[in-house]
Amino acid sequence: MVSVVARAGAAALRSFENRKPVLLRRRLFASAPRCSSLQPPDVPLLADAARISLSEKEVEDFAPKIRQVIDWFGQLQAVDLVSVQPSFRADTELNADLREDSPETFQNREAMLAEVPNYDSPYIKVPKVINKE
Numbered sequence: 093m094v095s096v097v098a099r100a101g102a103a104a105l106r107s108f109e110n111r112k113p114v115l116l117r118r119r120l121f122a123s124a125p126r127c128s129s130l131q132p133p134d135v136p137l138l139a140d141a142a143r144i145s146l147s148e149k150e151v152e153d154f155a156p157k158i159r160q161v162i163d164w165f166g167q168l169q170a171v172d173l174v175s176v177q178p179s180f181r182a183d184t185e186l187n188a189d190l191r192e193d194s195p196e197t198f199q200n201r202e203a204m205l206a207e208v209p210n211y212d213s214p215y216i217k218v219p220k221v222i223n224k225e
Contacts, residue, residue: 133158 135155139146146154198204210217 133162 133155135146135151135158138158139151205211205216208216
């Protein structure tokens, strides 16, 4: 028997696969943001993709906040980037001398391990973070 969650997940996946792609293009000139062309947020679909459960109240609360984030990305589309040279890192020059990456031994290992609540040499035990169902 297929669970309700599995059916809802499959329906959300079909809905996600049938959505029209939204292309973000680099503009050649600055203009007012065109936020209306972006899709409104499908909060239940986003929650399902993030594997979180939201109540109807939370869905109503998150929709305008997610819409605001989408609008911010719409504003980024309007930024004039013609005069900006592409770079991998903005804080380095092409011929900048970087320091040599050399390994160093951490000197105070015992003090660090004394602060660990659950230590079983040579491992530090942490609480389980992933639930596998």
